Amino acid sequence: MxxxxxxxxxxxxxxxxxxxxVEISEDDLMEGNVVVDVTHSTLNYKDxxxxxxxxxxxxxxxxxxxxxxxxxVRSSEDSKFSEGDRVVLNGYGLSESHYGxxxxxxxxxSQHLLKLPKNISNHQAMQIGTAGYTAMLCVLGLEDFGIKxxxxxxxxxxxxxxxxSVAISLLSSLGYSVIASTGRLSExxxxxxxxxxxxxxxNELSEPSxxxxxxxxxxxxxxxxxxxxxxxxxxxxxxGAVSACGLAQGMDLPSTVLPxxxxxxxxxxxxxxxxxxSKRERAWDRLSKDLDMEKLAQMVVETNLDEIxxxxxLILDGQVRGRVVVNIS
Ligand code: NDP
Numbered sequence: 241m242x243x244x245x246x247x248x249x250x251x252x253x254x255x256x257x258x259x260x261x262v263e264i265s266e267d268d269l270m271e272g273n274v275v276v277d278v279t280h281s282t283l284n285y286k287d288x289x290x291x292x293x294x295x296x297x298x299x300x301x302x303x304x305x306x307x308x309x310x311x312x313v314r315s316s317e318d319s320k321f322s323e324g325d326r327v328v329l330n331g332y333g334l335s336e337s338h339y340g341x342x343x344x345x346x347x348x349x350s351q352h353l354l355k356l357p358k359n360i361s362n363h364q365a366m367q368i369g370t371a372g373y374t375a376m377l378c379v380l381g382l383e384d385f386g387i388k389x390x391x392x393x394x395x396x397x398x399x400x401x402x403x404x405s406v407a408i409s410l411l412s413s414l415g416y417s418v419i420a421s422t423g424r425l426s427e428x429x430x431x432x433x434x435x436x437x438x439x440x441x442x443n444e445l446s447e448p449s450x451x452x453x454x455x456x457x458x459x460x461x462x463x464x465x466x467x468x469x470x471x472x473x474x475x476x477x478x479x480g481a482v483s484a485c486g487l488a489q490g491m492d493l494p495s496t497v498l499p500x501x502x503x504x505x506x507x508x509x510x511x512x513x514x515x516x517x518s519k520r521e522r523a524w525d526r527l528s529k530d531l532d533m534e535k536l537a538q539m540v541v542e543t544n545l546d547e548i549x550x551x552x553x554l555i556l557d558g559q560v561r562g563r564v565v566v567n568i569s
Contacts, residue, residue, distance in 0.1 A: 242265045242267075243265060243266065244263040244264065244265055245263070245264065245265075245343070245344035245345045246261055246262070246263060246343070246344050246545060247261070247262055247263075247264050247304050247339075247342060247343035247344065247345075247545075248260070248261055248262075248304060248305060248306075248342040248343070248545055248548065248549070249261075249262045249264075249302050249303070249304055250290070250291065250293075250298060250301065250302060250303045250304075250305055251301060251302045252293075252298075252301040252302075256293065257293045257298075257301070259291060259305075259549050261545060261546060264343075266345065266347065269339060269345065269346065269347040270338050270339050270347060271347070271349075272338075272346075272347035272348040272349050272350075273316065273317040273318050273349065273350050274313060274315070274316045274317070274318060274321050274327075274347070274348055274349075274350045274353060275313075275314045275315045275316075275345060275346070275347050276309070276311040276312065276313055276314060276327060276329075276345065276346045276347075276348065276353075277311050277312045277313075277314045277344070277345060277569065278309045278310075278311040278341055278343060278344055278345060278346050278568045278569065279309075279310055279311050279312060279362040279363070279567075279568055279569055280309065280310045280311075280362055280363055280365070280366035280565055280566065280567060280568055281306040281308060281309045281310075281340070281341030281342055281366060281565075281566040281568055282306075282308055282341075282366045282367075282369035282370065282371070282563060282564060282565055282566060283543075283548060283551050283552075283555055283560070283563075283564035283566060284307055284308070284369060284370045284371050284402060284555075285371075285401070285402070285486070285488065285555055285556070286307050286335070286370075287305055287306060287307055287335065287552070287555070288551070288552045288553065288554075288555035288556040289556065290303070290305045290307075290335050290336075291305055291548075291549055291552035292552050292553055292556060294556065297335065297336055298335065298336060299336050299337045300337060303335060303336075303339065303340070304335070304339035304340050304341075304342055304343045305335045305340050305341075305342050306334065306335055306340035306341030306342035306343070306566070307330070307331060307334050307335045307336075307340055307341070307370055307513075308328070308329060308330045308331070308334065308340075308341055308366070308369055308370045309328070309329055309334075309340070309341030309346060309366070309568070310326070310327065310328045310329075310356065310362040310363075310365035310366050311326075311327060311346065311362065311568075312324060312325070312326055312327070312362070313325040313327060314345070316350065317350075318350035320350060321350055321353065321355075325355055326355065326356045326362055327353045327354065327355055327356060328353075328354050328356050328365045328524070329341070329346075329348060329352055329353055329354070330369075330370045330373050330512055330513075330520070331370060331512055331513035331514065331515070332348075332349070332352040332513065332514070333513070334348075341566075341568070342545060342548060342566065342568070343568070344545075344568055344569050351517070354517070354520055354521060354524060356524070357524055357525060357527075357528035358528075359528050360524070360527065360528050363565065363567075364533060364536065366565050366566070367536050367537065367539070367540050367563055367565055368406065368527055368531065368536065368563075369402065369563055369565075370512055371401070371402030371403045371406060371563060372402065372403075372406035372527065372531070372536070372563065373512060373520070373523055373524065373527065374403050374485050374510060374512040375402075375403045375404075375406035375407040375410060375461065376406070376410060376523040376524075376526055376527050376530075376531075377483075377485070377510050377512055377515065377519065377523050378403070378407060378461040378483035378485055378508075378510050379407065379410050379411060379414070379461070379483075379526075380519075380522065380523060380526065381481070381483035381508035381510055382394070382459045382461070382481055382483055382508070384508075385459075385481035385506055385508060387458055387459040387480065387481050389414065389415040389416045389417070391458035391459070391477075391480070392417075392457060392458035392477060393416075393417045393418065393419050393437075393438075393456070393457045393458065394411050394416045394417070394418055394419070394457060394458065394459045394460060394461065395418075395419045395421060395456070395457040395459075395460040395461070395462075395472060396408050396411070396418055396419070396420050396421065396436075396460070396461045397421045397442065397445065397460065397461070397462045397463060397464040397468055397469075397472065398421075398422075398462075398463035398464045398486060398488050399420035399421055399422040399427075399431055399436065399439075400422050400423075400424050400427045400430070400431065400561050400562070401463060401488065401558070401560070401561075401562075402539075402560075402562060402563050403461070403463040403485060403486060404420070404422075404461075404463055405431075405434055405539045405561075405562045405563065406531070406536070406539070406563070407461045407463075408420055408431060408434045408435050408436050409434045409435055409531065409532055409535045409536065409539075410530055410531055411435070411461075412434065412435020412436070412437075413435070413530055413531065413532050414530060417437045418435055418436045418437055419436070419437070419438050419439070419440060419456075419457060420436035420438070420439045420440070421439075421440050421441075421442045421444070421445055421468075422439060422440075422441070422442055423441070423442040423443070423558065424558075424561075425439065425441060427561060430538075430561065430562075433535070433538065434535055434538070434539070435535070442464075442468065444471075445467070445468045445471040445472060446466075446467055446468050446471075446489060447467060448467060448470075448494065449471055449474070450474065451474055451495075451496040451498045451499075452474050452498050452499065452502065452503070453471070453474045453475040454475060455475065455476070455477040455478065455503070456475040456476075456477070457472075457475065457476060457477065457480065458476070458477045458479075458480045459476070459480050459481050459482065459483075460472045460476060460480075460482045460483070461482075461483045461485070462482055462483065462484045462485070462486065463485055463486030463488055464486060464487070464488045464489045465484065465486055465487040465488065465489055465490055465491055465492070465493065466487070466489035466490035466491070466492050466493065466494070467489065467490075467492075467494060468489050469482070469484055469493055469495070470493060470494050470495040473495055473499040473500075473505055473507065474495075474498070474499055476499060476503065476505045477503070478503045478504060478505075479503070479504050479505070480503070480505050480506075481505065481506040481507075481508055482505065482506070482507055482508065483508045483510050484507060484508065484509060484510060485510035485511075485512070488558070536563075538562075539561070539562030539563050540562060540563045540564070540565055541560070541561075541562070541563070541564050541565070542564075542565050542567060543564060543565070543566055543567070544566060544567045544568070545566065545568060548564075548566050551564055
């Protein structure tokens with residue numbers, strides 16, 4: 241009898257795209273040399289875009305969405321992985337050109353898989369998810385530019401979102417003083433509980449203003465882009481750095497070169513999808529040491545394969561707080 245398992249599938253026709261839970265077998269999976277029993281996935285901003293079709297994330301249909309997953313190796317043709325290994329995969333084209341994590345089973349390329357650190361469970365790995373791993377890459381970006389806690393405060397934009405929440409928690413554990421910029425001032429208590437020392441209204445940063453402003457922060461982690469990133473750069477202190485990873489406000493950057501040429505500010509580009517394995521290993525190792533798992537648990541909402549589509553529009557509308565874990569099996 242064929243061994244069937246559940247997956248969420250996006251299909252597209254002339255009327256648009258639709259999402260259905262289907263039963264498939266390993267024969268239906270894409271190419272790869274490792275088969276993984278997926279235990280958990282997550283909802284990231286990009287998953288919202290893929291499931292609603294509001295941005296061309298999916299490059300070929302049908303597609304199983306889910307840009308990341310954690311799981312247990314079921315079989316491997318690569319001697320680096322054995323049955324029972326606990327693994328995580330972020331990006332590398334999942335949900336774009338390769339079937340993603342919203343499936344009870346996945347077949348993937350072993351070069352894209354990373355063994356989880358011993359002290360991070362599969363569930364915690366997806367509490368972190370791509371948003372949290374990206375937050376760690378952003379922190380590493382600042383550290384590599386020599387930004388230290390004694391240099392001054394660090395601004396985090398999109399603070400209540402997934403990247404923002406994990407970034408606040410990480411920075412605060414590392415001894416930085418964190419300013420959280422949010423459009424949800426009602427979440428002040430939540431942001432403070434993660435470690436924010438002060439909170440500003442995101443409207444302060446979202447409108448056009450002068451190319452250079454008062455120097456306010458020594459560094460920033462920005463998941464918002466557009467006019468916000470321009471204002472963040474204009475108010476970064478001399479010699480500071482800004483890790484830019486997102487576009488929640490927009491993909492434009494209406495800035496000038498003045499922060500770069502008059503204040504020596506650095507703009508650090510952060511990409512999680514094609515980040516080389518050495519960078520991923522460094523990020524996951526640091527997450528295992530520096531992330532407060534109790535604070536992480538505080539950020540999380542749980543759901544499952546049957547319910548995940550209900551969250552797709554909510555995350556695009558900025559209505560999801562922190563992280564959403566999708567319990568797969
Ligand atoms: P979330 O939706 O969880 O968080 C985004 C947050 O941005 C929202 O919670 C909200 O925070 C704020 N926001 C939303 N809309 C606006 C707006 N119009 N203007 C200003 N702020 C806004 O998403 P994630 O944290 O998962 O991802 C954040 C961004 O980072 C996304 O653009 C995503 O595509 C990108 N990303 C990039 C990666 C990479 O590899 N470069 C990897 C992962 C994510 P608040 O309510 O507190 O203001």
